[in-house]
Amino acid sequence: xxxxxxxxxxxxxxxxxxxxxxxxxxxxxxxxxxxxxxxxxxxxxxxxxxxxxxxxxxxxxxxxxxxxxxxxxxxxxxxxxxxxxxxxxxxxxxxxxxxxxxxxxxxxxxxxxxxxxxxxxxxxxxxxxxxxxxxxxxxxxxxxxxxxxxxxxxxxxxxxxxxxxxxxxxxxxxxxxxxxxxxxxxxxxxxxxxxxxxxxxxxxxxxxxxxxxxxxxxxxxxxxxxxxxxxxxxxxxxxxxxxxxxxxxxxxxxxxxxxxxxxxxxxxxxxxxxxxxxxxxxxxxxxxxxxxxxxxxxxxxxxxxxxxxxxxxxxxxxxxxxxxxxxxxxxxxxxxxxxxxxxxxxxxxxxxxxxxxxxxxxxxxxxxxxxxxxxxxxxxxxxxxxxxxxxxxxxxxxxxxxxxxxxxxxxxxxxxxxxxxxxxxxxxxxxxxxxxxxxxxxxxxxxxxxxxxxxxxxxxxx
Amino acid sequence: xxxxxxxxxxxxxxxxxxxxxxxxxxxxxxxxxxxxxxxxxxxxxxxxxxxxxxxxxxxxxxxxxxxxxxxxxxxxxxxxxxxxxxxxxxxxxxxxxxxxxxxxxxxxxxxxxxxxxxxxxxxxxxxxxxxxxxxxxxxxxxxxxxxxxxxxxxxxxxxxxxxxxxxxxxxxxxxxxxxxxxxxxxxxxxxxxxxxxxxxxxxxxxxxxxxxxxxxxxxxxxxxxxxxxxxxxxxxxxxxxxxxxxxxxxxxxxxxxxxxxxxxxxxxxxxxxxxxxxxxxxxxxxxxxxxxxxxxxxxxxxxxxxxxxxxxxxxxxxxxxxxxxxxxxxxxxxxxxxxxxxxxxxxxxxxxxxxxxxxxxxxxxxxxxxxxxxxxxxxxxxxxxxxxxxxxxxxxxxxxxxxxxxxxxxxxxxxxxxxxxxxxxxxxxxxxxxxxxxxxxxxxxxxxxxxxxxxxxxxxxxxxxxxxxxxxxxxxxxxxxxxxxxxxxxxxxxxxxxxxxxxxxxxxxxxxxxxxxxxxxxx
Numbered sequence: 009x010x011x012x013x014x015x016x017x018x019x020x021x022x023x024x025x026x027x028x029x030x031x032x033x034x035x036x037x038x039x040x041x042x043x044x045x046x047x048x049x050x051x052x053x054x055x056x057x058x059x060x061x062x063x064x065x066x067x068x069x070x071x072x073x074x075x076x077x078x079x080x081x082x083x084x085x086x087x088x089x090x091x092x093x094x095x096x097x098x099x100x101x102x103x104x105x106x107x108x109x110x111x112x113x114x115x116x117x118x119x120x121x122x123x124x125x126x127x128x129x130x131x132x133x134x135x136x137x138x139x140x141x142x143x144x145x146x147x148x149x150x151x152x153x154x155x156x157x158x159x160x161x162x163x164x165x166x167x168x169x170x171x172x173x174x175x176x177x178x179x180x181x182x183x184x185x186x187x188x189x190x191x192x193x194x195x196x197x198x199x200x201x202x203x204x205x206x207x208x209x210x211x212x213x214x215x216x217x218x219x220x221x222x223x224x225x226x227x228x229x230x231x232x233x234x235x236x237x238x239x240x241x242x243x244x245x246x247x248x249x250x251x252x253x254x255x256x257x258x259x260x261x262x263x264x265x266x267x268x269x270x271x272x273x274x275x276x277x278x279x280x281x282x283x284x285x286x287x288x289x290x291x292x293x294x295x296x297x298x299x300x301x302x303x304x305x306x307x308x309x310x311x312x313x314x315x316x317x318x319x320x321x322x323x324x325x326x327x328x329x330x331x332x333x334x335x336x337x338x339x340x341x342x343x344x345x346x347x348x349x350x351x352x353x354x355x356x357x358x359x360x361x362x363x364x365x366x367x368x369x370x371x372x373x374x375x376x377x378x379x380x381x382x383x384x385x386x387x388x389x390x391x392x393x394x395x396x397x398x399x400x401x402x403x404x405x406x407x408x409x410x411x412x413x414x415x416x417x418x419x420x421x422x423x424x425x426x427x428x429x430x431x432x433x434x435x436x437x438x439x440x441x442x443x444x445x446x447x448x449x450x451x452x453x454x455x456x457x458x459x460x461x462x463x464x465x466x467x468x469x470x
Numbered sequence: 471x472x473x474x475x476x477x478x479x480x481x482x483x484x485x486x487x488x489x490x491x492x493x494x495x496x497x498x499x500x501x502x503x504x505x506x507x508x509x510x511x512x513x514x515x516x517x518x519x520x521x522x523x524x525x526x527x528x529x530x531x532x533x534x535x536x537x538x539x540x541x542x543x544x545x546x547x548x549x550x551x552x553x554x555x556x557x558x559x560x561x562x563x564x565x566x567x568x569x570x571x572x573x574x575x576x577x578x579x580x581x582x583x584x585x586x587x588x589x590x591x592x593x594x595x596x597x598x599x600x601x602x603x604x605x606x607x608x609x610x611x612x613x614x615x616x617x618x619x620x621x622x623x624x625x626x627x628x629x630x631x632x633x634x635x636x637x638x639x640x641x642x643x644x645x646x647x648x649x650x651x652x653x654x655x656x657x658x659x660x661x662x663x664x665x666x667x668x669x670x671x672x673x674x675x676x677x678x679x680x681x682x683x684x685x686x687x688x689x690x691x692x693x694x695x696x697x698x699x700x701x702x703x704x705x706x707x708x709x710x711x712x713x714x715x716x717x718x719x720x721x722x723x724x725x726x727x728x729x730x731x732x733x734x735x736x737x738x739x740x741x742x743x744x745x746x747x748x749x750x751x752x753x754x755x756x757x758x759x760x761x762x763x764x765x766x767x768x769x770x771x772x773x774x775x776x777x778x779x780x781x782x783x784x785x786x787x788x789x790x791x792x793x794x795x796x797x798x799x800x801x802x803x804x805x806x807x808x809x810x811x812x813x814x815x816x817x818x819x820x821x822x823x824x825x826x827x828x829x830x831x832x833x834x835x836x837x838x839x840x841x842x843x844x845x846x847x848x849x850x851x852x853x854x855x856x857x858x859x860x861x862x863x864x865x866x867x868x869x870x871x872x873x874x875x876x877x878x879x880x881x882x883x884x885x886x887x888x889x890x891x892x893x894x895x896x897x898x899x900x901x902x903x904x905x906x907x908x909x910x911x912x913x914x915x916x917x918x919x920x921x922x923x924x925x926x927x928x929x930x931x932x933x934x935x936x937x938x939x940x941x942x943x944x945x946x947x948x949x950x951x952x953x954x955x956x957x958x959x960x961x962x963x964x965x966x967x968x969x970x971x972x973x974x975x976x977x978x979x980x981x982x983x984x985x986x987x988x989x990x991x992x993x
Binding site (some may be wrong): 026027030044056073077088090093220348 | 478479481482490508509510511512513514515516517518519520522540542543544545546547548550551552565566567568569570571572573574576577587588589591592595607608609611612613639640641642643644645646704792861875876877878880881882884885886924926927928930939983
């Protein structure tokens with residue numbers, strides 16, 4: 009067997025790939041309109057996540073903290089949640105949705121956030137806010153379980169679970185994008201529009217790429233509405249593009265409301281986009297239009313220009329969110345590249361049974377190592393001490409120093425990307441995403457050829 | 471009492487005593503907001519936690535150290551690659567971070583065993599590094615892991631390593647300031663006095679409360695070296711662990727950020743009799759008098775004066791170029807803590823700008839005292855500001871530029887106010903004479919950005935100017951300037967390079983014969 013599935017053997021993490029669960033829940037919550045989450049824990053759990061979002065998007069997002077201090081850690085801090093809800097509602101008249109997001113600290117001390125939500129519903133909301141629509145949603149995301157990826161998955165499920173209500177069947181589908189960028193959502197909506205399919209988009213975050221307007225809008229918000237969330241129960245099907253980032257919500261809707269769940273593929277690369285469109289066509293009865301045939305052709309034309317001449321046989325290491333890493337690997341293989349190391353950054357036991365990884369195991373004829381529960385040291389140590397040679401690194405900005413120190417070109421992709429401008433705008437999904445991705449890989453390689461004087465005259469006549 | 475209650479905070483009246491407007495003729499007795507109190511939950515305050523105050527602000531700038539957080543992965547990840555503190559050992563501490571990766575089973579059964587394994591693994595991964603700091607987090611504090619015991623055990627088994635333990639969980643105090651305090655005290659309790667320094671000068675200082683943001687420490691160290699003063703240790707930017715264990719041997723503690731590091735200076739005074747001298751590395755005048763004060767302590771004023779004369783002659787004409795063009799521009803000075811008083815007066819004096827507001831996220835009343843006394847009349851001072859109050863203040867004050875953090879800077883951008891990063895700087899270092907000119911240049915380039923001017927235009931209703939294909943900063947800044955200044959042959963724009971630190975690395979320092987007759991305080 010050429011493809012090997014291993015796990016980090018060290019106890020600790022040197023340079024993490026992911027942050028913890030509450031960050032994932034916070035990322036989901038900013039996708040909802042008129043929603044401000046309250047993170048029940050220390051202030052750093054919010055301040056740094058807001059900073060992280062602003063590093064990536066160069067935008068500011070609103071998230072609140074219950075500001076757990078010492079007395080709360082000792083005596084319990086549910087009173088802080090009660091006060092936080094009241095303060096938030098008083099000062100933000102448009103807010104309707106407030107997830108209460110737990111952290112390691114408040115899970116360890118055993119604060120009952122479900123109980124406090126019941127208490128607030130029966131008390132404060134009934135009395136002081138009786139004429140106002142307010143939804144409090146407890147989201148349990150202890151930091152010592154899973155990662156930001158599972159936190160996102162849990163939060164999406166909890167939002168859907170709270171709002172989904174069966175009324176009239178609808179022709180719409182649910183599109184659960186997973187941990188996406190504004191550019192991805194734009195590209196996905198474009199595919200749906202070409203297919204003439206309407207969708208409840210979870211989450212509608214195209215607006216995260218928000219303009220600088222004469223009116224001076226000061227924060228960015230997601231646009232998914234309560235109506236869309238509740239309508240998810242009536243949809244013709246749920247497309248959860250990423251198995252580990254929204255899969256739970258799709259399963260819930262299937263089990264509870266018999267909404268067919270189509271989980272994956274993440275439409276990254278030509279082939280995965282083809283599969284997505286085929287499944288979309290099957291579920292909705294809508295044909296794939298000529299416009300997409302043409303769009304696919306433009307992408308293929310561009311990709312052909314760079315694959316067998318430049319990208320073929322280039323060895324790649326990839327890390328980041330699991331669905332992204334796996335789908336990118338598939339696309340890299342289609343482009344004749346050779347992924348040699350994949351790092352999946354948490355301890356999710358489901359990876360072992362992921363059919364996509366099994367397919368890699370069964371079909372590859374060269375050595376590919378897949379490390380689960382990995383950190384970035386798994387990559388750096390192999391390069392530094394074990395002789396691993398790679399031509400390219402693909403991953404988010406936290407690994408930038410491996411690229412810099414070992415002089416290996418790197419394509420910034422995933423979350424967060426803060427050391428390259430505007431990457432959140434560039435889709436990686438759909439035919440357009442495939443084309444831009446291939447071109448980005450090629451251009452990164454070209455710049456490296458020039459930088460290292462490595463056969464750079466070749467580019468004269470390309 | 472000139473308290474200011476924001477409209478957006480009328481429903482939380484306790485905020486009323488956290489902001490003041492300094493009226494004409496008013497003294498601090500009239501105008502001092504409350505400070506360093508517990509945060510109002512849900513107010514969307516900008517404060518961080520005590521863990522980050524200890525680890526992220528003070529701990530991690532130490533350069534030759536494995537920085538390990540004992541807890542789930544998030545605390546480590548979140549406080550990694552979000553600062554610009556450099557080090558001259560290829561930024562080791564900036565590149566590598568360590569989490570013990572606490573999981574559910576550890577919460578239930580304890581994590582001391584895996585902590586020990588973590589420590590050993592980390593030293594194995596980086597065999598050249600023999601020093602470690604372990605930071606407690608909320609989770610490890612609550613389950614009661616005895617980190618000190620584990621560290622002591624490892625130190626016994628591995629005699630060539632040394633480990634410092636900082637117990638400062640995120641919930642310990644109203645803000646990051648709680649963590650500053652805890653790590654100061656922990657360091658002097660555990661480590662100071664455990665190493666004897668190598669002495670290369672008869673004048674030795676600890677440079678305290680300096681974090682080497684974009685190279686500040688290297689700039690200041692250059693001045694001290696030119697004066698023949700040995701910087702025994704820097705607490706903590708670009709600082710070495712073992713140098714900091716020898717802090718007890720300095721003759722003088724030179725303190726920069728009194729908010730985050732006065733505690734260790736005060737303890738060094740009590741325990742070792744080392745005097746504390748507060749200085750400012752920002753601004754020509756404060757920096758000059760700071761260098762003179764340090765020199766005066768050692769009786770070497772002429773050495774300081776020589777540096778001041780040389781640097782002033784070199785850089786003053788460039789500072790003046792910017793000052794002439796920044797006069798009367800309105801600034802909101804909204805940093806974390808100490809910069810509100812480091813900068814409040816000297817940006818007015820030396821860059822000509824008016825400070826219309828100061829705020830502090832984690833400062834205490836003492837910081838506000840200093841800040842308010844140094845800013846202009848009518849200035850709005852806010853303690854523990856929150857998102858809506860910041861917006862309301864910007865609408866009320868219409869500043870030309872804001873000095874604040876990265877994320878609030880994005881808010882400012884959207885209301886079309888340029889911002890400079892007060893914590894990490896734009897094109898720093900900003901300390902030192904040349905650094906101060908770089909700051910002025912950043913302010914100038916922020917305010918007179920042609921793109922910024924375009925963002926103020928509403929093409930649907932405003933008159934669209936069509937007479938120009940472009941504008942330069944000069945075309946905007948020099949409109950109302952007198953011919954004399956415009957055509958001055960003495961003033962000039964910044965002439966330094968992109969990276970001023972490169973020049974420092976090549977510098978050769980003078981040797982001074984010992985002045986044996988100088989009586990120094992006994993240590």
